[in-house]
Amino acid sequence: MKTTFKQFNFLFFILFVIVITGCGKDDEKEEIPMISISDSEYHEYQKYIDKNLYDVECLGYKVKEANPLVLTRITTNITNVDFSGLKNNHLYLRSVQFDTLYRNDYSKWKTVIEWEDTEITTKEQKMYLGYGDYKNFTIDHVEPRFLSTNGMNFTANLMLSYSNAGVSVLIFKHQESIKRIATNYLEVINWYQGSLLTRSSQSLTDNLCCYSAKGDTIYTSSTSKSLPDANAIPVSYEESISVDNYFVHNYDLTITKYNWKEGKQVWSVKVVSPYNEPSNSKYTSTLLDKSTNIWKYKVDIVYYDGTKKDFMFTVNVNDGKVINL
Known part of the structure; x- marks a missing residue:
């Protein structure tokens, strides 16, 4: 509006x-x-x-x-x-x-x-x-x-x-x-x-x-110069987890833990799909479960030609370890 x-x-x-x-x-x-x-x-x-x-x-x-x-x-x-x-x-x-x-x-x-x-x-x-x-x-x-x-x-x-x-x-x-x-x-x-x-x-x-x-x-x-965006999910007063799809030379799917009090990344990990999809594929992630420190996500992939794939992964929000399911 x-x-x-x-x-x-x-x-x-x-x-x-x-x-x-x-x-x-x-x-x-x-x-x-x-x-x-x-x-x-x-x-x-x-x-x-x-x-x-x-x-x-x-x-x-x-x-x-x-x-x-x-x-x-x-x-x-x-x-x-x-x-x-x-x-x-x-x-x-x-x-x-x-x-x-x-x-x-x-x-x-x-x-x-x-x-x-x-x-x-x-x-x-x-x-x-x-x-x-x-x-x-x-x-x-x-x-x-x-x-x-x-x-x-x-x-x-x-x-x-x-x-x-x-x-x-x-x-x-x-x-x-x-x-x-x-x-x-x-x-x-x-x-x-x-x-x-x-x-x-x-x-x-x-x-x-x-x-x-x-x-x-x-x-x-005084070190954090911006507020978290809509992707950031807080896990404490100081830290959040976010999954970002961004385009530089190709589309990437990255999960990041950020400390807002200190104004720095704790860790950042690229999520690799099990498919050999083209580098210009688009990703959409959905958080399925965050009841424990092991969070579960579903990723939907769309190729440039319209082909669709999906997979799931888990991430340990403490240390950033990613496992494809």
Whole structure:
């Protein structure tokens, strides 16, 4: 879906602290994933907004499929829409779920999360730029860039947007506790056992940080300059396994263990098929079992002429030993 929100650019950014009047924050520490809703969809959800969110200012929202990784031939599609803004000078968040068959029947829309902060957040904000300089700004909208729920607990990345820039507030709700971390523009992904990996794409330090579901810092890293991609499956807070199909001079199938805290490969092994296929064959891998340290994969091969083959292999995620079955 197309984004309607402006891209954020902090070329001037040196040091960043957001000051929220009366709001507790954690200055010492530093959500694929959802796509901003399009203009046409805005009008589609306008009636719901007018009926249920009329008292929320600076409204921002995103839509996502409940399970976008599963492709089926069913005629219905479960959709989540996440809304955020300011309600009576408090940060506000609501996530709703519905079947598209009942898109216009709001009585069938299920509220998954509804939360209103107890601390004050006004539209007028003050941002520290470093060296004793400040910048005043007014919030245009609050965008829910990331939301992950676990029962009534959740973690969220709310972007306080203004003009052509924005600042982030990470919210960690765990049982009755709320932790807020205000920082610069963040990229966020789900990680190991409910944790988050975050990285600022516009900070001069580009530190990667791993937070627990409660918002405690597990580690930071200045050596990893990017977040894991969709292929990376975490096996711990620090490490992940990924199978990559990439093209340089020919197609290869490689399985890699990477340490994100240290910013380096632990091991990387090329998987060799039992066939003498052409070098320009394409590979697609499927993880079948990861219940032990011996993971099992199926590989589908397609030749340039359309011939199809498949095989299976196991890999020991501790040492990288690969065995074809």
